[in-house]
Each structure stands twice: as structure tokens, then as C-alpha cells.
Amino acid sequence: MRTGFLLFALSFVLTACDSGSTLREDQPIEVLTVKDLPADPLTSTDPQTGRPVGTGRYTFFSLRTSEIVLRYDEADRSDSASTAWDLAFQGTHILINGGSSGPGQGGAVVLSAPFEEITEAPADSAFRIDGQHECSNGVRRAICPGSGQGWYHYDTSTHIITPIPGRTIVVRTADGRYAKVRILSYYKGAPEPGQINPETHPARYYTFEYVFQPDGSRRLQ
């Protein structure tokens, strides 16, 4: 049950700041918040099992422009094969633009550290890529699916998905720059975690905050 915490007790290496950096240390980087990103909400019912289901398609998001590139409900899926997006969301699954998921240089690593404590992206060797790096449950993903494996915890009695506190996803964007992401809620309207009622706050709507470093350095503060 709690082994997830231990499995992800990944030691992360803080690399020294690039000495040749032309960065001004005091240059402010914005913390942006994305509200209610629809990640294939449940819209219809499976005729066989009676379970509510979605379309199975992803919503693609660009951390660089802070915009949705392609919504899950758009029919034309051609943009999904581009480097215009950095993260794709479908249910609890999050893909990066790289490896088996996209043509970009994307990657990600889920760190066990509070968002504010991550001041720099780790070395590239720490980054994971879809289709290459195996999760403990056997799936090859940068951000591992499954309760306690990646970013969320699933409560088997209440059936509520809650982001695990102290998990920060450091993302390498499709064009090789860095960002850090903290997921705040999986429910529409980002209700207080103790008061989630999936009837009034439908699931599969991401609210998250992130910091994107446009200058290409690893600095994330």
C-alpha cells in the first residue's frame, strides 16, 4: 500500500548551475495556474459494463504558450504528431512529447519534493521517456500510471483520485526546455480535497500550477 512512496524515493541529483549562464539570478519566472483542463471527461456509458466512459482521446497542452493545442473532443487529430505540445492528458494518464508518444525531445521525472524546493531541473540522465523507461508495474512511461506510482493516489473506498502531496513533475518540453508542474486537483472547479463529490464536481478536469523556464536553463525558481 505504501510501497509507492518508497519506490519513488528516487534520489535526484541537483546539478550545479551552468557557470557560463548569462542568466540574471533575479529574473522572475511566473507561476502559472491552469484551471479545469478537460482530460477526456466521462460522457457516455459502456453498453456492456454500464460503466461511464470517455472518448479515449487525449487533450494536448503546451507549457510554452500555456494553451491547449488540441482538445480531446476535436475530430482532427493531426496536431498530436507535432512538437507544438508538451503534455497530453487523458483520465489519469499523462504523456510527454517524446519517445513513443511524440516527435519532440520531451521527458519527465516525478520528484519527491515540494514544488517550491525544486530550484533546478535534474540532469538529463534522470529524465524518463515514454516507451523507454519501465515503471514498477511494467508500463513504459515517463509519468507512471497507477495509484501511488506517479502523481496520484486512488482511494479504493471513496473512489476519489487525489494528487500525492510533495510530488513535483519536472518536464522537459518538446523543444528541450524545462518546467516543473504540481497537480492540484482532478475534479472540475478544484473543490477542497475533503469535499469532493464527483456528481457536482466531475472527474478528469486537471487544475495544476507550473513554472516554465523560457531561457533554456535548468533554473526553475
Next chain:
Amino acid sequence: MLTLLLLLGILPQVGPDTSRVIPLPPVVITATHSARALTDVPVPMQLVDANTITRTGAARLSDLLAEQPGLLLFEDHGTGLMLQGFEPDYTLFLIDGEPIIGRTASTLDLDRFTVQGLERIEIVRGPTSSLYGSEALAGVVNLIRRRPQSPLAASLHARTETHNTHQLGATSELKRGHLGASFLMDHYRTGGYDLTPDVYGPTAPALRDYTADALLQWDIGRRSHLSLSGRWHQQQRQSAFALQGLGYDEQHHQTDYSLNPRFALQVTRRLRLEASGYASSYTTRTHMTRQGDGALYYQDRFEQAYRKLELRTQHLLTDHQLLTLGSGIIQEALQGDRYTHRITAHSGFVLMQHEWALRPWVEIISGFRFDAHSDYKARLSPRLAVLFRPSDRYRLRASIGSGFKAPEFRQRYLVFTNAAAGYSVFGVMRFREELRRLQEEGQIAQLLIDPQKVSKLRPENSVALNVGGEIMLSSGLAFSLNAFHNEVRDLIDTQPVAQKTNQAFVYTYFNVERLFTRGIESTLTPWPSLTLALSYQYVETADRDVLEAIEAGQLFGRTLSGRDYRLRRNDYGGLMGRSRHSGTVHLRGEVPQTGIQFTLRGVWRSRYGYRDVDGNGVINRPDEYVPGYSLWHLTLERALNRHLKLQGGTFNLFDLRRPALMPFQPGRRWFVMLTLHV
């Protein structure tokens, strides 16, 4: 009773308990298998006597135990008992020394038992697997039937309570020469209650409950004793619920019975032989149908059977040493909709115990039990206990022992696939075969571990230390204290072992978790005549893996304002459902010149964790706790004449209700009860 006294006669007479000022302490049997004075048992022990049982006016065992010192209830698929910070599945329940079977999701529902017909309840704290084997990890609760004592007696009880609750029953006993018999019939019914009228269906179901119990005994000559006891119980529950706007009816039936023949022979003055057989069965049937058309929505059948043969000798080696040797065989069988076929398992055990009154002021008990089982690894459970009696007013006890709980049937044999979600759970004994079947059907995408690594489970096991004692204060007050530490290992949990082509996982069971519970239990009682009694308990519990994650700085919480922080040891609220502090108050007395006796009881417990809100799987935020509370119960009693007794009172006097957090607490309940003795 005769043989009990015979054994007492051969027991080492070491205590200066012949004092004329103090009445003799009550005799208990559960702690050592031999009849001992309560005050001279070297392990922490608690007694609920006949007087306490009748004076509370409780109808069910749950109400009675809930107000006893150091006992808390734990609600999970029924009302279970929490002892020394353990969940209900770690406490063994016995009736006259034989195990009671029939748990739902590990909880033995205390609402199943009427308190009628009980002579006393003995509670041993700390592991007693050295005598009783599996499940005796947190402790043992032994329900002891009333033995026939009068030549001819009968009683009738009629009771009515809030929520359309009624109880009607009769007991009778006969004793003629060498023959004795006692009988009990009890019917209990309740209309259930609904704390959330806006949600369709009752909060607690309506139920009807029937109990029949009989005990026959025969003293054959002066040296042997034969007895046969049997119990039959049935409960029917009726409920309703709604799913996606449609109403459903739910019916639940459970039936259990047990039969226990027993033979005891005093071979010589120093040797006693006891043989017992025990057969018990527990059956449940759940039926859910759609309202309107009556279409079957779900049904589940479950049957469990338990048979045991046990032989025991007690040998007085010298005047100060008593040796108990025992052995037995057990057969368990199981059948149900979640199991592929009828399953039978066999086990055998041997036990040894040495009671040694080394000096008049020190006594040592050592012993062990070895359990070998067809389905899981064999287990040795030793115990060592010491009692010091430096003077008549002091008792010091220390004991160290090991307890275990056998892997449950579902952990061994379950074959379950959730049709809607697609995942499968297999018990370890079925795992390889079922996995091979899925592989042949092409359902397995990949294996996550080598299937050869799935092997027989080890029993969940503990090592426990109990240290404490009693002081009789000069004013006639008695103070008792017990400190305990239970270190529990090899707790069984599911882990994914393979992934299916439908993305869902296949799970089986492994020995993974470790935890501890520790604390202090204390009571203050006026002695010998109890008028005001106080108790306090402190319990600390923790999952060892959580503590390691905290130590490593890898566990975080999210504050109410949304900030993430590293959990420290103090932030961790321990295991769910455990109150750190709890206590009881019992006040007994008489209203002058009315003949009315009153019993006021208060039960208090501090907050306890009940859910995880911030996704870290542990209790750390204030909104993850049920706030602490106290409950007060008052019972008045008056003898109307020589034969008739009237009782009345109220449980939960101040009407504490928290529908969302405590659906099992219906609020204030009034009751009236009439008892007729002839």
C-alpha cells in the same frame, strides 16, 4: 463446576488469600487453561462478571463491551472489538473456551451475541497464541455460559427499546444429583434506523435475531464429568439502497451453530485429563433484487465449517508445579461464490505450559504452542510470564509472548475478477493455476514479477511485551497499570503481479506490512465493593513503512491552504480508527429510601483518523479525524417483589449524533426491561 473445584483443590496453594477481611477474588480460566484467582494471574486480565452484565441493561454484547475499561469498538462491516490498538480480526472470541467462527471482512460482529445466559466474560490482553493458536494476537475474549446451580429455576426477560427494538427470551436451569442442564431462548428484533432521510434506504437495516443455547452436564461418579453444549443462532437483515435512481432490496441471512462435547477425568489426585470435540458452522446468504420487477442484481453464498478435537492433561508435578500438555487437530472447510470449489484445510497443534510457584511470592509460567498447517508455514508461539507478590497489597506482572494470525481463506483461495473494472485477485494457493489459465487465454500482457516468487504465506505475527501490576491502596482503592508494546510483522496485503491486455492488473497476496501498537492501560477501582471506577488508556500505533518514509523525508502532506510540506513524526496520526486517549467512568449507587439502584457509565475517546484527504495515504490533517466524544449511559433498576425486577434507562443520554462520521451511532435510545425469576 465440581471438576473445577477439584482442580482448584490440587492447585498449588501459595497465596495468603485466606484473609477473612477480603472476600475471595473471582476465579478465571482463560489466561492459563487452569482455574486461577483473578488477582494471581501473571498476565493482564479483565473480568466482566454477572452483576456487571445484568446491571448495565445492555441487550447485545457490543453495548456491554463498549463501556468496559480499555475496550473500544471498531466499525468495519459490523461492530468489532479493538484491544490494545488492534483491529478486530486480531482478537480471538471464544465461547466456553472454543473459537467462534464467522467474520465478515475480518470483523466478528458483536451485535450477533445476546448477553443473556452469560455467567461472565474473561478478557486476556496480549498474545495468547501459546494456548489458543491463530487470532489470539491482541487478546482473547471468552464468553462463559452460566452453569446450572439451583435445583430448578427459570427466568423470563422482556425488553423494549427505541427504534422498534424488542427482546423476548427465557432461561431455565435444573440440577438434580449428578445431572445438570441449562437452556436459553432469545429473540431480538429491531426496526433499524435512518439518519439520512434524503438518501434512499435505511442507515442500519431492520433485523430479526434468534438464539437457542443448551448445556447438559453429568458428573459420572466422583471423578469424571461429561458435558455437552450447543448453540444455534440466526439473523435476518432487510435493507434497501438506490443505484442510479433505481431502488434495490437487500436480504441477508446468516446462520451459525456450534456443538461442544467435553469429558474430564480426574485420573489421580495429581493428574487430570480433558477431551473435547467442537464443531461449528457459519453460513451467509446475500440477495439483492431490483424493486418493481424483482430481477436479481447480486447474490452471494458463503459456508464455513470448523471441527476440532483436543486432548489435554494437567499434571501436578510437585505441590508447586503444574504441567499442562495438549494437542489437537482442526479441519476447516469453506465454500462460496467467490471460491472455485469446496476447500478443506487441516492443521494440528501441540501445546505445553508449566506453571511454577517458585516461592510464595513469585510464580513463573512458561509455555508454547506449535501449529502446523497444510496451507501456510508452521508457527511456534512461546510465552513467558512472571508474577511477583512481594506483599498482599502488591502484584507485579511481566510477560513476553508471541501471537499470530493465520492467513485468511480469501488470502489463500480467492478467485475473483471484477467484471466492471477488469482486475483479478487470486489467493496464493490458486495463483499459479489461475495465472496459467489467463496466459493460455492470452489475457496476460506482461508479468511484473516471477510467478515462482509467489509462495505460501507466513502467518501474520507479533512479539509483545506487557508489564504492569496492581496496588491495593489503604483506603480500599485498587490501582492497576499495564504497559504494552506489540511489534507486528508479515501483515498481508495485495500487490500487482501481472498486467492484463485490458490494462488492469492481477493481484495476489504477500507478507509486506509492519506495524506496532503500544500504550498504557490503567484502572482505579474501589475494592471490594465497587461504587466508582475510573479507567484510562493511552494507545500509540504506527505503520513502520510510513515511519521509514517520514524518516527519509519522502512523505508529504498538503495543508488546508494547499501548501505541500514534509511530514514529521508528530504530524503522523497513526493507524485509522485509533484514539490516542480513552477512558471510562462507572458510578454505582442507590437512591435512598426508594430501593432504586442506578448505574451511570461514561465512555470517552479522543479523536481518531478515519480517512485520507490529501492523497498521502496517512492521517495528518485535522479534517482526516473524527473529533473526540463522550457517551453517557444510565440504567435504573428496582426489584418489584421477590420475583420481578424492573430496569429502565437510556444509552447515549445526551443524544450524540454524527450521521456522516458515525452512521453506526443512532442517538439516544430508551429502554425498559422486565425480568421474572422463579
